[in-house]
Amino acid sequence: MPSLTVKLQETTPTSYPILIKKGLLQDPKSWLPAEISLWVIITDTNVAEILALNLQKNLLKMGLKTLLLKVNPGERSKSQRNKSLLEQTMLQHDCDRKTGILALGGGVIGDLAGFIAATYMRGIAYIQLPTTLLAMVDSSVGGKTAINTKEGKNLIGAFWQPKAVIVDSSALETLPQKQLINGLFEALKMFLTHDSASFTWFHKNLTNILARNLQDLENLVYRALKIKTRVVAQDEKEQHERAVLNFGHTIGHALEKITNYRLLHGYAVGFGMLVEAKIALTLKLLTEQKFALIENALRPLGITSRKLAKFKAEEVIAATKFDKKKQSGQVFYVLLKDIGSVKEINGKYVHLVDDYTVNQVLLDLTKD
Ligand SMILES: NC(=O)c1ccc[n+]([C@@H]2O[C@H](COP(=O)([O-])OP(=O)(O)OC[C@H]3O[C@@H](n4cnc5c(N)ncnc54)[C@H](O)[C@@H]3O)[C@@H](O)[C@H]2O)c1
Structure with a gap:
């Protein structure tokens, strides 16, 4: 048989904005893409208390649908188990290809939520909302997403770029x-x-x-x-x-x-x-x-x-x-x-x- 070749179009160049300013989380209208009407906020229980509930309130005021999903704080949350549990919950809430994810937290949340975004329905939009300094200066930008296994850190993951990175410096006020x-x-x-x-x-x-x-x-x-x-x-x-x-x-x-x-x-x-x-x-x-x-x-x-x-x-x-x-x-x-x-x-x-x-x-x- 003759051989075949898959000739893909060159991937279109992707670019995304990074905004750095105090108070951005209070003003989601200024950075949220209009075409998405259901936003899943993925965060950890510390950040949920400090920032996520308020963000959810602001999104509801804008007439958007939200789903707030929390994991325990810490590295152990970047697990295969958590990834499946969160995906299962999203499926049960009819999240589809047009759903967006807001990764609100430190590098653990950014890596976990980003990897879910990379694979859910073969890839959906997500926005990085870093709340630790490490996530602000490094992990929120660049599209490296991953989870850990018992064999080692970050061994399962994907490159999946966010639609935007929103750095609200005032989040640092509560950081230890x-x-x-x-x-x-x-x-x-x-x-x-x-x-x-x-x-x-x-x-x-x-x-x-x-x-x-x-x-x-x-x-x-x-x-x-x-x-x-x-x-x-x-x-x-x-x-x-x-x-x-x-x-x-x-x-x-x-x-x-x-x-x-x-x-x-x-x-x-x-x-x-x-x-x-x-x-x-x-x-x-x-x-x-x-x-x-x-x-x-x-x-x-x-x-x-x-x-x-x-x-x-x-x-x-x-x-x-x-x-x-x-x-x-x-x-x-x-x-x-x-x-x-x-x-x-x-x-x-x-x-x-x-x-x-x-x-x-x-x-x-x-x-x-
Ligand atoms: N993807 C990348 O390119 C990349 C680069 C570097 C590191 N990482 C990953 O980042 C992870 C570490 O990230 P991290 O250091 O942000 O840890 P983290 O996400 O665990 O956050 C640290 C702690 O700070 C708390 N916290 C977060 N924001 C807060 C706030 N505003 N106020 C009070 N408490 C707050 C969290 O609940 C947590 O207890 C590691 O898993 C590492 O592998 C990824």
């Missing part, structure tokens, strides 16, 4: 300080890998940021998302440059694994950036002076070599073998060559570093 700092590490990661001016700005304005000056927080989100949007637009499926956003994550994921995910993701990446910057110093890519600047930026956020000393070098190295960036037992890292730029060879942004070097770096950092 530890969660605020957790998000700062992901912003710092964007600056260290792409933008030295924003790194300097971050360092200068850290006191105001930690005191939750909303204007500074909006500026922080804007600076981080300016980088993320550019990277995602160039490499949506993480084949090339998007991998740079994994700076600090090889060691970070290892620390999350060792602590059974009790260490928050951002903090794990914070320690990861310290170690991976030191690897770059050891490989003579980064200068002593630049490494000291990075150490100084991490210290006020609670990331020090002294605290890193709780982790045994050999355990950290063993845990890196489970990283998604490993290939046949070899472990790869994003390496800084300066503040604001990374090593790149022929379009490759992750580089093999041997265990001996990583071990030396860990021992060196924690020797005092």
Whole structure:
């Protein structure tokens, strides 16, 4: 038989807006697409009390139908079980292809609700309404959605872009300080890998940021998302440059694994950036002076070599073998060559570093 070819039309370029402003959640008329009349709000029980009930009230006032679905707060909610339960409820409420999802919450809700949107009736519209700093500066943009299984984090998922990302900075007023700092590490990661001016700005304005000056927080989100949007637009499926956003994550994921995910993701990446910057110093890519600047930026956020000393070098190295960036037992890292730029060879942004070097770096950092 002759063979056949499926010739698909080029996917039309997709773009979506990101709005960053205080009070947006109070004013859904200003950002909600008019063509959808049933909105499923997916949130967690903490955010439901603080923000979701009010949002639902505002949608009802606009004459829209709503369905409010809640899961428990925390990483364990990003599960296959929750995904099925929520989908089942949506089916029972006659949600169809024209239904939209509002993902109101932190990265857990964004990843779970986004993945439901990706697969429900083969894909429906959703809007990211991030309420943690981590979700605002990172996870709400880029369309990576996923759930966890007992085999590991984010192993089942899809790339599915939202119709819009709505960042209401006033949501940060109720966020616990530890969660605020957790998000700062992901912003710092964007600056260290792409933008030295924003790194300097971050360092200068850290006191105001930690005191939750909303204007500074909006500026922080804007600076981080300016980088993320550019990277995602160039490499949506993480084949090339998007991998740079994994700076600090090889060691970070290892620390999350060792602590059974009790260490928050951002903090794990914070320690990861310290170690991976030191690897770059050891490989003579980064200068002593630049490494000291990075150490100084991490210290006020609670990331020090002294605290890193709780982790045994050999355990950290063993845990890196489970990283998604490993290939046949070899472990790869994003390496800084300066503040604001990374090593790149022929379009490759992750580089093999041997265990001996990583071990030396860990021992060196924690020797005092
Ligand atoms: N998709 C991506 O590109 C991407 C990128 C980075 C991280 N992630 C994922 O993000 C998840 C972590 O997200 P997270 O750190 O936002 O955690 P989270 O969603 O668990 O939120 C942290 C806590 O803050 C509470 N909370 C949320 N908003 C609040 C508010 N405004 N006021 C008070 N409390 C509030 C939540 O109820 C929760 O207890 C992880 O699952 C990670 O894998 C995804």
